[in-house]
Amino acid sequence: MQFSTSCSPFTPANTSVNQLMRQVLIALLPALGTMFWLFGYTVLLQLLLSSITALLAEALCLWLRKRPIKVHLFDLSALITAALLALAIPTIAPWWISVSGTLFAIIIAKQVYGGLGYNPFNPAMAGYVFLLISFPQQMTAWQSPFLFLPLSDSLQLIFSGHLVIDGLSSATILDHIKTQLSLGLSLTGIQSSALFGNIAGKGWELISLAYLLGGLWLLYRKVISSHIPVAVLSGLAIPTSIHYLLDTGSANSALFQLLSGASLCAAFFIATDPVSAATSNSGRLIYGILIGLLIYIIRTWGGYPDAIAFAVLLANLSAPAIDFYTHPKPLKQQL
Amino acid sequence: MLFLCVFFALLGLGLGYAARYLKVQGEPLVEQIDALLPQTQCGQCKYPGCRPYAQAIVDETAEINQCPPGGEETIAALANLLGVATQPLNAEFGETNAPAVAFIIEQDCIGCVKCIPPCPVDAILGASKQMHTVIASECTGCELCIAPCPVDCIIMRPLAPPPGQWQWTTHHD
Amino acid sequence: MIKQWKFPGGIALGDHKQTTEIRDTALPAELIYPLLQRSDCYATATVYPGERVLKGQVIATQKKPLTTPVHAASSGVIKEIAPHLIAHPSGLTDSCIVIETDGLDEALPANPCLDYHLETAENLRIKIAQAGIVGLGGAAFPTAEKLQALQPIHTLIINGAECEPYISCDASLIGSHAQQVVQGALIMQYILQAERCIIAIENNMPATLQALHEATSQESIQIVSVPAIYPTGGEKQLIKVLTGKKIPANSLPTDHGVVCQNVGTAFAVYQAIIQGIPLTERIITITGKGINHPGNLRVKIGTPIKYLIEQCGGYSQNIQRLIMGGPMMGIALSSDDIAVIKATNCLLGMTNNELAESQSAMPCIRCGDCSTVCPAELLPQQLYWYGRSGQLEQCQDYQLFDCIECGCCDIVCPSHIPLVQSFRSSKGELIIKEKQAAQAQLAKKRYQNQQQRREKEQQDKIAKAAKRQAAIDKIKAAAAKRKTQGV
Numbered sequence: 001m002q003f004s005t006s007c008s009p010f011t012p013a014n015t016s017v018n019q020l021m022r023q024v025l026i027a028l029l030p031a032l033g034t035m036f037w038l039f040g041y042t043v044l045l046q047l048l049l050s051s052i053t054a055l056l057a058e059a060l061c062l063w064l065r066k067r068p069i070k071v072h073l074f075d076l077s078a079l080i081t082a083a084l085l086a087l088a089i090p091t092i093a094p095w096w097i098s099v100s101g102t103l104f105a106i107i108i109a110k111q112v113y114g115g116l117g118y119n120p121f122n123p124a125m126a127g128y129v130f131l132l133i134s135f136p137q138q139m140t141a142w143q144s145p146f147l148f149l150p151l152s153d154s155l156q157l158i159f160s161g162h163l164v165i166d167g168l169s170s171a172t173i174l175d176h177i178k179t180q181l182s183l184g185l186s187l188t189g190i191q192s193s194a195l196f197g198n199i200a201g202k203g204w205e206l207i208s209l210a211y212l213l214g215g216l217w218l219l220y221r222k223v224i225s226s227h228i229p230v231a232v233l234s235g236l237a238i239p240t241s242i243h244y245l246l247d248t249g250s251a252n253s254a255l256f257q258l259l260s261g262a263s264l265c266a267a268f269f270i271a272t273d274p275v276s277a278a279t280s281n282s283g284r285l286i287y288g289i290l291i292g293l294l295i296y297i298i299r300t301w302g303g304y305p306d307a308i309a310f311a312v313l314l315a316n317l318s319a320p321a322i323d324f325y326t327h328p329k330p331l332k333q334q335l
Numbered sequence: 336m337l338f339l340c341v342f343f344a345l346l347g348l349g350l351g352y353a354a355r356y357l358k359v360q361g362e363p364l365v366e367q368i369d370a371l372l373p374q375t376q377c378g379q380c381k382y383p384g385c386r387p388y389a390q391a392i393v394d395e396t397a398e399i400n401q402c403p404p405g406g407e408e409t410i411a412a413l414a415n416l417l418g419v420a421t422q423p424l425n426a427e428f429g430e431t432n433a434p435a436v437a438f439i440i441e442q443d444c445i446g447c448v449k450c451i452p453p454c455p456v457d458a459i460l461g462a463s464k465q466m467h468t469v470i471a472s473e474c475t476g477c478e479l480c481i482a483p484c485p486v487d488c489i490i491m492r493p494l495a496p497p498p499g500q501w502q503w504t505t506h507h508d
Numbered sequence: 509m510i511k512q513w514k515f516p517g518g519i520a521l522g523d524h525k526q527t528t529e530i531r532d533t534a535l536p537a538e539l540i541y542p543l544l545q546r547s548d549c550y551a552t553a554t555v556y557p558g559e560r561v562l563k564g565q566v567i568a569t570q571k572k573p574l575t576t577p578v579h580a581a582s583s584g585v586i587k588e589i590a591p592h593l594i595a596h597p598s599g600l601t602d603s604c605i606v607i608e609t610d611g612l613d614e615a616l617p618a619n620p621c622l623d624y625h626l627e628t629a630e631n632l633r634i635k636i637a638q639a640g641i642v643g644l645g646g647a648a649f650p651t652a653e654k655l656q657a658l659q660p661i662h663t664l665i666i667n668g669a670e671c672e673p674y675i676s677c678d679a680s681l682i683g684s685h686a687q688q689v690v691q692g693a694l695i696m697q698y699i700l701q702a703e704r705c706i707i708a709i710e711n712n713m714p715a716t717l718q719a720l721h722e723a724t725s726q727e728s729i730q731i732v733s734v735p736a737i738y739p740t741g742g743e744k745q746l747i748k749v750l751t752g753k754k755i756p757a758n759s760l761p762t763d764h765g766v767v768c769q770n771v772g773t774a775f776a777v778y779q780a781i782i783q784g785i786p787l788t789e790r791i792i793t794i795t796g797k798g799i800n801h802p803g804n805l806r807v808k809i810g811t812p813i814k815y816l817i818e819q820c821g822g823y824s825q826n827i828q829r830l831i832m833g834g835p836m837m838g839i840a841l842s843s844d845d846i847a848v849i850k851a852t853n854c855l856l857g858m859t860n861n862e863l864a865e866s867q868s869a870m871p872c873i874r875c876g877d878c879s880t881v882c883p884a885e886l887l888p889q890q891l892y893w894y895g896r897s898g899q900l901e902q903c904q905d906y907q908l909f910d911c912i913e914c915g916c917c918d919i920v921c922p923s924h925i926p927l928v929q930s931f932r933s934s935k936g937e938l939i940i941k942e943k944q945a946a947q948a949q950l951a952k953k954r955y956q957n958q959q960q961r962r963e964k965e966q967q968d969k970i971a972k973a974a975k976r977q978a979a980i981d982k983i984k985a986a987a988a989k990r991k992t993q994g995v
């Protein structure tokens with residue numbers, strides 16, 4: 001009897017890219033749910049917009065590059081990019097924001113570099129920075145939390161831009177602190193503002209906790225290793241705590257820093273994107289700490305209130321160098 | 336001022352000397368080129384052997400794409416060494432064939448010894464009026480012995496590796 | 509209980525093992541012996557077609573000392589020495605000795621030895637070599653050579669940890685012949701003068717452990733059960749687990765005072781020394797969903813696989829691959845018209861749902877999972893990257909040749925990249941390159957020699973001609989002188 005042959009091993013693999021990506025998408029659900037509860041249908045619309053754009057753009061690029069569309073489209077990586085971007089941009093931003101941001105992320109930041117596996121930058125963050133630089137106004141006007149917008153209002157808001165509601169948008173807490181501090185107010189005064197919840201921004205702290213929940217699930221499912229999240233969070237928390245101890249007047253507590261903005265999202269979902277991160281364990285620690293530190297530095301002294309995207313992109317940039325210096329383990333064995 | 340001038344002049348001299356000295360230290364370019372050639376010694380490059388061809392490349396009287404046995408791989412290695420662009424093999428000089436060794440059909444051999452002098456590596460054994468044979472492990476596959484044979488009893492046999500020397504392959508893209 | 513260490517990397521695999529009673533097989537009509545022993549190492553036939561051979565008779569040998577001969581596993585007539593498919597990943601044919609058995613199973617007289625303590629170590633080694641014993645774990649390295657250590661050996665490890673799923677031939681051998689295995693281990697310990705001997709088995713087989721404990725109640729042998737993490741059964745990994753020593757690449761365990769032998773080998777050594785019979789049989793696991801009645805069989809080496817499968821009830825309908833060895837490191841055979849060899853520990857018939865469906869590979873997402881599980885502490889993603897882009901020197905810098913091709917990286921890769929295949933082909937390319945370089949060097953040298961010789965011949969000729977000319981001139985001059993004088 002004749003048989004076909006192949007190279008060992010013959011045992012089937014127990015994971016696939018598709019599976020990993022699906023887990024990440026599932027882990028994003030708590031955050032999505034919380035945001036839906038806080039903001040209403042706007043967030044779902046943004047997600048829908050960016051997802052459709054991402055899939056279409058990806059399919060188009062794959063077709064142009066003559067790659068198997070079906071295989072690569074269903075690796076779901078485009079959907080993750082879309083989801084991360086949709087959750088990062090203000091929910092009340094007009095439709096062309098999420099569409100152009102996604103197009104930039106998929107086409108310029110990902111496919112031009114050769115698609116999944118070859119992109120040096122995290123596509124979602126590249127798209128975010130593109131939007132932030134091009135449309136600063138739209139990108140900083142956030143919907144006030146606990147202002148649940150029904151579907152009709154959301155549609156009207158996102159597609160026509162005309163909807164007059166009192167207190168529709170408000171600054172985020174990081175934004176708020178930044179402007180108030182620059183006006184010379186003291187932090188305790190600022191903290192009594194209505195934007196504050198228990199620890200960080202009202203409502204926002206819940207979203208952060210939802211990210212944390214999803215992140216822990218990813219750790220539990222071994223989709224990500226703990227190196228990067230731990231490093232990011234400690235890279236942010238340690239300098240903040242020192243700063244806080246030295247200068248209680250204008251600095252925020254570490255807990256506040258961790259729970260505001262997208263710190264937790266970055267630690268678990270963005271920095272852990274394997275393609276653009278460092279690969280060895282020690283490299284991942286350095287990479288994570290670098291991101292944490294950059295977030296702290298940019299938040300404290302930089303021009304932008306939240307710093308995730310810049311921090312991640314800068315760290316992406318240094319990932320090859322980190323890899324180079326942490327990798328040559330086998331070379332050392334020789335000596 | 337004068338001191339500085341002298342200093343720099345000395346430095347320049349020193350550097351120049353060092354450069355020269357170091358250059359002599361490294362292997363001469365001819366050797367380096369020769370090391371990349373397949374050493375088939377077939378003369379297809381229109382030079383009497385690999386070494387003369389290497390010399391011709393150094394003298395810039397020959398292009399790097401004249402060696403059919405080496406093929407694209409050798410051209411790439413040469414281009415890399417010399418820091419020039421690769422180019423396709425010049426078809427004028429022949430084309431790359433699968434590796435093969437000469438084989439003498441022994442019952443046809445008349446023992447004319449005509450095939451012995453052309454062999455660049457003395458891989459043919461034989462004497463006048465005796466049957467000749469090719470030492471396969473020494474044969475470079477240059478085909479120079481084929482033409483002189485008056486009874487056409489020398490053929491080229493492709494080199495198929497036995498299982499012991501077989502290697503895995505995959506398609507690189 | 510002795511202290512255990514952990515080796516880097518590795519993965520837990522489902523075991524799929526059924527330790528069963530050993531079944532005997534009937535005598536096949538033909539026995540086939542390839543002359544290719546190990547990679548590029550051939551034996552020479554010592555018999556001629558038409559000759560009658562007895563069971564245990566040497567039919568092929570190698571010249572070097574301590575290399576192993578091949579013995580006929582039953583009596584019969586040499587039918588031919590001809591190319592035949594062999595168990596090799598290339599699927600190529602190679603010269604094989606084919607014996608047509610006569611059913612008498614007539615054997616050469618055995619040469620038993622009751623007390624091996626009376627023999628010198630050297631003598632025992634020669635006996636082991638002459639019995640044709642090689643490592644039965646899969647590598648088929650001559651056992652006698654391994655037992656000839658230049659350094660003093662402190663630890664002998666008997667490897668009963670079959671880390672690959674499905675394979676259970678060693679466990680069932682221990683189950684039925686624990687006493688003999690222990691005896692074999694003691695003989696090897698005596699040869700090596702090793703201070704201690706450890707028999708290692710995996711911790712998921714209590715029955716085997718029990719059998720061993722019963723067999724070794726008063727002997728100086730330690731029984732250790734090691735965690736069932738693939739590839740614990742790898743030689744270097746097992747040494748790491750049991751002694752904490754890391755055997756660097758490019759050095760052998762013997763350099764570090766450790767020798768590792770397979771359980772099956774220990775049994776063969778027992779048979780060779782105590783019973784005086786050469787290695788002509790071994791235990792083979794025949795299993796997988798593609799086989800109707802799986803089990804562990806005592807098989808004559810040289811038996812065609814087709815025949816063995818018949819003895820196991822044939823193939824089930826949806827068999828897809830026939831694998832010699834385990835599912836992680838075995839080789840897929842193109843046909844069952846191939847004979848089992850000394851190193852064959854398992855025949856695995858895999859069906860579609862056990863088998864890795866060949867999904868198209870995605871690009872590497874640099875997740876680093878592969879380097880986490882690599883027991884050789886390599887960076888498979890880098891090796892793959894460099895191999896693919898043809899930067900083979902880089903591959904070598906990243907220790908490509910340390911890769912044991914265990915397949916761990918391959919099966920954890922979420923992108924389904926055929927990493928092992930890529931490494932094998934990179935290795936092959938490097939080996940071929942090296943060979944070509946050596947060949948070119950040789951050609952160059954011979955060419956230079958020829959040129960020098962011809963130049964010398966030329967010069968000699970010129971010198972000779974000049975000499976002759978000089979002589980002629982001289983004579984002419986003398987004649988001219990005489991003429992003038994005469995006039």
Ligand code: SF4
Nearest residue numbers: 375377378380385402
């Ligand atoms: S063609 Fe190539 S192999 Fe033949 S002599 Fe010239 S350099 Fe040597």
Ligand code: SF4
Nearest residue numbers: 882911912914915917
């Ligand atoms: S196959 Fe090689 S590279 Fe992959 S895990 Fe095993 S030893 Fe490491």
Ligand code: SF4
Nearest residue numbers: 872873875876878921
């Ligand atoms: S496991 Fe596969 S995808 Fe992950 S780094 Fe290794 S080769 Fe790349």
